[in-house]
Amino acid sequence: MSKFETVIGMEFHIQLNTVSKMFCRCDNYSANSKANENTCPVCMGMPGTLPYANGKAIEWTYLLGLAFEAKIADEFNFERKNYFYPDLPKAYQITSSINPPVIGGRLNIVMSEGEKELRLNHIHLEEDAGKLVHASSGDYSLVDLNRAGTPLVELVTEADFRFPEEARVFAENLRSIVRYLGISFGNMEEGNLRADANISLRPYGQKEFGKKVEIKNINSFKAIEKALIYEVNRQTEILNEGGKITQETRGWDENKGKTLPQRSKEEAHDYRYFPEPDLPPFKPDANLIDKLKSEMPELPVEKRERFVSEYGLSEYDASILTADFDMAKFYEVGVEKIMEKENKDLVPKESAKKLSNWIVTELLGRLNAKGLSIKNSPVTAEKIADLVALIDGGTISGKIAKTVFDEMFETGKDPGQIIKEKGLVQITDTKAIESIIDEVLGSNPKSIEDFKAGKMQALGFLVGQVMARTKGQANPKIVNEILRKKLN
């Protein structure tokens, strides 16, 4: 057990997927564009140009704040953060961190030990910089300004995190939220969602924070946890040896699996913030905030809780199904189909759970193996609901259902059709099953003796024999019943 408590605070940058950029009408989507294709005099920082704020980006910043139960500031304003860098054409970034639009906020995450509340400090809105590509020769760098001016939301948390895992789970939750809200693609690998971590250690019981290290260049959710675990170990080792932590910025090197000090200027940065004279202050209209609140979609946390209470799912299954908006939708389309088939207003929890099991354990594994998303699933939710109904109705056994499901995944066919074509209908005719049981009993007298001598495994063996002779098509419940009757 370490003597030191880990303290982590996170900063996330989220690119908003508005149609146009933050301060000009350039196309904000450049994934398929050549370098500098989506630029104009404004985002290229030409003299004499003026910023014109995108109202949608401001709305979405408020929307994100509301999703975190934060306070919407009565007024916020943009300021200029001045520094020279080749990807920043104006030599300043327009940001709003000093009087931010969203203050505070919180999110409850589910960990194996239970729920934990993590607080936000604030959320502000700014513009992204361009992209720099460095020549492998090291002779020059290339600047592409397609990304310059993309609306960028920065979400800053309080230092409430105590374990690296919490930071990863929070980030995953954040991704779900921005996707549910439809305000960002939320892809860490593509840089739509970027994470920086501040981490320090302190002896348990000490109130003051230790010297903090900032970790940058974290490119995936797994890397958040890995980089922080590495840093906890590195700092613990230094402190245990009586050393001191240097306050610095370190970059995560995915290939080496370690954080390394980043080359940076020695003196403190002097950004000379001052109010952006070209943009007046922003005051949210009370009607707008009410409208955003009323239009707020059901968020992952609420949906997860509803899946648990309404469908009787485990927290784990519910969190898998609700992490992704399309996944949750897929599941609920299946639920509706079951209700329709059973002609009920409420879905029987048994069927809802079965549907969830088929999706979580059977479908997702197969989709992952093929690199498919739920949207491209060859099997529709309706067809999985049909399959569940066929099992519930006793037409096929759960075991046969797996064979049917494999075929469904390969061909996209209806389960009913597959069962018909392959002759997989469950044998429920008691007379037919009885005659097979008689055959099995006739050729296994030893097992009958064993059973009578109290060996319960013998019953299992006999059931297995019957199932084998019927190629798994006999209804196992009926087989069990008849066998027990005959043996006693």
Add this chain to the structure above:
Amino acid sequence: MSKLSKEQVKNIAKLSRLGIKESEIDKYSKEISDILTYVEQLNELGVICAEPVSQITGLESVTREDAKYEQKICSKEELLKNAPEIKDDSIKVKPVFEERESI
């Protein structure tokens, strides 16, 4: 206003990416100090009950619709014409070694 120190002048030059000669420092130190002293006269007014103001237009919450340009207002060629050097549609700059600290 006391005279700006050598270090302050050097720092301002650095932040502004202006190369100044050692021999010019004294000159700028005096000139910048003079400007500051001139502006400082405002303090004599002794305004105490006014909020700091950064906007005088009275405008607020000026936003636009989230829509793209219907047609480009400037071609890429025109925009890149101002760059000293171009390579593969990109602006070619001196190699950047220093790690980015912002954003």
